[in-house]
Amino acid sequence: MENVTIKDVAKYAQVSIATVSRVLNDNYPVSKETKEKVLKAMNELNFKPNSIARSLKSNITHLIGVVLPDISNSFFMEIIKGIDSVVSKEEYSLILSYTDENFERELNVLKRLSQKRVDAIILASSNTDNKYVDDLIKENIPVVLIDRKIKNSNVDVIASDDFGSAYTLTKYLIEMGHKDICIVNGNLNVSTGIERYEGFKAAMMDHNIEIKDDFILNGYYSWEKAYEEVKKLIVDKKIVPSAIFAANNRMAEGTMLVLKENHLKIPDDVSLVTFEEIENQKLIEPKLTCIKQNALLMGKKAGQMILERIKDKEANPKEIVVVSDLVINGSVKKIN
Amino acid sequence: MENVTIKDVAKYAQVSIATVSRVLNDNYPVSKETKEKVLKAMNELNFKPNSIARSLKSNITHLIGVVLPDISNSFFMEIIKGIDSVVSKEEYSLILSYTDENFERELNVLKRLSQKRVDAIILASSNTDNKYVDDLIKENIPVVLIDRKIKNSNVDVIASDDFGSAYTLTKYLIEMGHKDICIVNGNLNVSTGIERYEGFKAAMMDHNIEIKDDFILNGYYSWEKAYEEVKKLIVDKKIVPSAIFAANNRMAEGTMLVLKENHLKIPDDVSLVTFEEIENQKLIEPKLTCIKQNALLMGKKAGQMILERIKDKEANPKEIVVVSDLVINGSVKKIN
DNA sequence: CTGAAAGCGCTAACAT
DNA sequence: ATGTTAGCGCTTTCAG
Numbered sequence: 001m002e003n004v005t006i007k008d009v010a011k012y013a014q015v016s017i018a019t020v021s022r023v024l025n026d027n028y029p030v031s032k033e034t035k036e037k038v039l040k041a042m043n044e045l046n047f048k049p050n051s052i053a054r055s056l057k058s059n060i061t062h063l064i065g066v067v068l069p070d071i072s073n074s075f076f077m078e079i080i081k082g083i084d085s086v087v088s089k090e091e092y093s094l095i096l097s098y099t100d101e102n103f104e105r106e107l108n109v110l111k112r113l114s115q116k117r118v119d120a121i122i123l124a125s126s127n128t129d130n131k132y133v134d135d136l137i138k139e140n141i142p143v144v145l146i147d148r149k150i151k152n153s154n155v156d157v158i159a160s161d162d163f164g165s166a167y168t169l170t171k172y173l174i175e176m177g178h179k180d181i182c183i184v185n186g187n188l189n190v191s192t193g194i195e196r197y198e199g200f201k202a203a204m205m206d207h208n209i210e211i212k213d214d215f216i217l218n219g220y221y222s223w224e225k226a227y228e229e230v231k232k233l234i235v236d237k238k239i240v241p242s243a244i245f246a247a248n249n250r251m252a253e254g255t256m257l258v259l260k261e262n263h264l265k266i267p268d269d270v271s272l273v274t275f276e277e278i279e280n281q282k283l284i285e286p287k288l289t290c291i292k293q294n295a296l297l298m299g300k301k302a303g304q305m306i307l308e309r310i311k312d313k314e315a316n317p318k319e320i321v322v323v324s325d326l327v328i329n330g331s332v333k334k335i336n
Numbered sequence: 337m338e339n340v341t342i343k344d345v346a347k348y349a350q351v352s353i354a355t356v357s358r359v360l361n362d363n364y365p366v367s368k369e370t371k372e373k374v375l376k377a378m379n380e381l382n383f384k385p386n387s388i389a390r391s392l393k394s395n396i397t398h399l400i401g402v403v404l405p406d407i408s409n410s411f412f413m414e415i416i417k418g419i420d421s422v423v424s425k426e427e428y429s430l431i432l433s434y435t436d437e438n439f440e441r442e443l444n445v446l447k448r449l450s451q452k453r454v455d456a457i458i459l460a461s462s463n464t465d466n467k468y469v470d471d472l473i474k475e476n477i478p479v480v481l482i483d484r485k486i487k488n489s490n491v492d493v494i495a496s497d498d499f500g501s502a503y504t505l506t507k508y509l510i511e512m513g514h515k516d517i518c519i520v521n522g523n524l525n526v527s528t529g530i531e532r533y534e535g536f537k538a539a540m541m542d543h544n545i546e547i548k549d550d551f552i553l554n555g556y557y558s559w560e561k562a563y564e565e566v567k568k569l570i571v572d573k574k575i576v577p578s579a580i581f582a583a584n585n586r587m588a589e590g591t592m593l594v595l596k597e598n599h600l601k602i603p604d605d606v607s608l609v610t611f612e613e614i615e616n617q618k619l620i621e622p623k624l625t626c627i628k629q630n631a632l633l634m635g636k637k638a639g640q641m642i643l644e645r646i647k648d649k650e651a652n653p654k655e656i657v658v659v660s661d662l663v664i665n666g667s668v669k670k671i672n
Numbered sequence: 673c674t675g676a677a678a679g680c681g682c683t684a685a686c687a688t
Numbered sequence: 689a690t691g692t693t694a695g696c697g698c699t700t701t702c703a704g
Contacts, residue, residue, distance in 0.1 A: 003476075005681055016691045021683060028684090031689060048475075051451045052391045053681035056696050061388065062452075063431075071416060077408050084434070093448060095399075096432040098420070112429060115387045116398075139384075140339075256619050279615040283592050341697055352675045357699060364700090365673060389697035392680050 004047045013041035024049060055117070064092050064306060065113035065121040067106060070221070071098045073250060075276050075295050076124070079146060082299015083122060083306075090307060092119070101187055101221060103127040114141055120306045124148045127189045142309040146302045149191040156309060157319040158302045162192045162275075165291040165324045166199025166247075169273050172289070172326065173243045174207050177335030178271060182215035182233065182241035184226050184251045193221070196247045196275055215241055219251040226251035230258040240264065243271035243332065249278045252288060267333035277327070287329035298322045340383045349377035360385060391453070400428050400642060401449035401457040403442060405557070407434045409586060411612050411631050412460070415482060418635020419458060419642075426643060428455070437523055437557060439463040450477055456642045460484045463525045478645040482638045485527040492645060493655040494638045498528045498611075501627040501660045502535025502583075505609050508625070508662065509579045510543050513671030514607060518551035518569065518577035520562050520587045529557070532583045532611055551577055555587040562587035566594040576600065579607035579668065585614045588624060603669035613663070623665035634658045 006024070010017040015034055022028045023038045030038075041047070055061045064087055068076045084094060095118060097109040103126045110132055113121055120142045123133070130150045133143050137155065144156040173181055183200050186193035204211050214233060219226030226246065233239055235258075246252035252274035259270055266272050266286055274290045281287055301320050308315070342360070346353040351370055358364040359374045366374075377383070391397045400423055404412045420430060431454060433445040439462045446468055449457055456478045459469070466486045469479050473491065480492040509517055519536050522529035540547050550569065555562035562582065569575055571594075582588035588610035595606055602608050602622055610626045617623055637656050644651070 003681095007681075017682080018684080018692075019690060022690085025683080029689060034690080048451055050392075050453065050681050052388060052397065052453050053696090054683080055388045056386075056392050056681080056698090057683050059696085072410055072413050074408055077413070080407060080432075081434075091448070093431045093433065093452060095429045096416075097429065098417075112427070115384055116429060117386065117388050253616060253619060260619065278619075280589060280620065283589060283596065283614075284616065284619055285621075339697095342699095343697075353698080354675060354677095354700080355673090358674085361699080367673060370674080386697050389680090390699080392682090392697080393699050395680085 004045045005050070006047075008045055009038065009041045009047050012045055013037045059117070061117050061119055062092050063095055063116065063118040065095045065097065065110075065116070065118040065123075067097050067099060067109055067113070067121065067123045067125075069099050069101045069124055069126055070250075071096070073248075074279055075249065075293065078295035079124075079299035079302070082296045082301075083303040084299075086300050086303030087307060092307075099126055101126045101190075103130075103189070106130070107132055110136065114139060120144070120310050122146055122302050122306055125150050125190070126187065128191050128194070129189075140313065142306065142313055144302050144306045144309060146298060147192060154317050156305050156317045158298050158305065159191075159319070159321060160293050160298070160324045161321050162195035163199040163202070165326070166196040166245075166275065167203045168199075168326050169275065169289075169291050170200045170203035170245060171207075172328070173245065173271065173273060173332060174203060174209065176243075176271070176332050178243040178332075179209050180212070180215070180242040181209075181245060182217060182230075182243070183211075183245045184217045184219040184230060184247055184255060186219065186221040186247040186251070188218065190221075193247065200245060214239055219247070219254070221248050221250060223250045223254040225254070227254035227258055230255045234258060234262060234264070240270060242335065243273070246272065246274040249274055249276040249290075252276075252290075253278050256284075266331050271332040273332060286331050288331040289329045290327050291324050292327045293324045294322050340381045341386070342383075344381055345374065345377045345383050348381055349373045395453070397453050397455055398428050399431055399452065399454045401431045401433065401446075401452070401454040401459075403433050403435060403445055403449070403457060403459045403461075405435050405437045405460055405462050406586075407432070409584075410615055411585065411629065414631035415460075415635035415638070418632045418637075419639040420635075422636050422639025423643060428643075435462055437462045437526075439466075439525070442466070443468055446472065450475060453477075455646050456480065458482055458638050458642055461486050461526070462523065464527050464530070465525075476649065478642065478649055480638050480642045480645060482634060483528060490653050492641050492653045494634050494641065495527075495655070495657060496629050496634070496660045497657050498531035499535040499538070501662070502532040502581075502611065503539045504535075504662050505611065505625075505627050506536045506539035506581060507543075508664070509581065509607065509609060509668060510539060510545065512579075512607070512668050514579040514668075515545050516548070516551070516578040517545070517581060518553060518566075518579070519547075519581045520553045520555040520566065520583055520591060522555065522557040522583040522587070524554065526557075529583065536581060550575055555583070555590070557584050557586060559586045559590040561590070563590035563594055566591045570594060570598060570600070576606060578671065579609070582608065582610040585610055585612040585626075588626075589614050592620075602667050607668040609668060622667050624667040625665045626663050627660050628663045629660045630658050 006020045010020045099106040124147045146158045217229040342356045346356045435442040460483045469489045482494045553565040
């Protein structure tokens, strides 16, 4: 009963394999009677088409590779849900890989996906210098970048306005009277990390506020790194900034723990804002003022884009910017 | 330059395709010189073996299907990380699907995976009555159940001691003096949901405590459902139990929000315990007393098991119980 | 050590 | 409307 093929069905139904294939695909005329015979045979033999054989012929695997830096982060999980909700309707499955912000791993993963002959790849790259993407395109594997852009690549992109949002968020802090603002940067090999930093710097510069060296921290988008760096500043150097700008949710969480451990109250002692909402925000006091991205929508857009792209590989690459919101909560103190 | 095949390499290197295949697989003797010639050809043509063709011959796809109910839950994400850390070393990729606790969806997903000819499936089923698993086994697709058992199936299982842990957790509440204990049940179509409930009931019964009807809530492992049900109890019926047992982390979170919104302090007004730690536990006051499962380890074990199972499909199914810990924090008030 | 050739399960052009 | 047949890219006997 195991591994029933089109051939078995053909024999059982006493037709040719071509006929079986035709009813299977319903793409060529088959008479009612034979069709029923074949269908019956398929049923009784419990036939399931071998999609590998199909793929070999058609060069279509119905597989989409999704490469993300951090699958514990709900931001990226929402993206997956968005993608899946769109592509699963067209019978696509997702091969999920994560890279932990490690570019070498990313390269390995991409290579593996290319050998698996996935129909397309959705990528949040850990390095703006990813040149391998061009190779993928050449190999005829379309790539859609999500969240993170890369240099010099002529591919589809779905991203937030990281620069603009970071600018907005910083401006808000400044307008609330803050000057001693510390930034916990993300991964500066990554477009979002760079742009958020640039947005921050631009806002500071436009308001003639100097950024102190001590206040530029590198958290690499990691909870632990952020925790360490903020702790160094506050506990070791004993410098408490007036406000902290965390460039993502994970780092905001690490930062909050340092503050909590040192009995520094938000916003009374330190103000804190974050790029992307933290986990269980609703249960945590105070709620953090933040930039809230629409991850689910980003995922959906990416899904749509990838489907279009699979159908038409020649169309001009598009860049879609998904708008984020500034959500004002009670984590910033008004000064003066 | 696109789609270079073994044939192209053979021509370029002036050998037969068989020889190319041999150096590719390094499984038959090939002389140094020809080997180098071929390798050089592969390199210069940028040849990549087509894994689909390989799969067709070998019946091995190097794909493992992972079917989980909820990918936003960090518990399940840790499981994925555990699986991946083990199987990716052997060049396996994961096809991730989620079911949202919807059994129909699960069936669809499983069917799709079977047609994709995945080498194995790791499943956390949303229904103890999943009979389709037996079909998969018959089709020669090994299945490892993770976290959730099903009836009548002779397959490998990695699970926690849900009954025992729930018993322990309930006993703790009782020993702290609680009697009016409310349980927010999980999905009672699922083994974990059932066993946690049974463990709860057994502990109550062993201590001769009656369970009030009002105190049996059904949260279906859903944040929203739990929120609603607890709200009904506390706001509509105006009944405040002495303690609440949430059968998973998501439902504990929903419960906490109800309490917070109604200014009920934990543990002063209500005690709360949860099966599995909530997200950002470290930042939330008070930390919840809970059963902490070792999700990462469960994932790793599942990965190992699946690899063994792929190699030896005839071996007797194993059941591995991964031990969970009772972590006592400050969310339970001592009464009397 | 190397080459020729069959075949994995399916699709599609070509016959009839 | 249906059957025959040539591949898709690779692995693996079987000869030599």
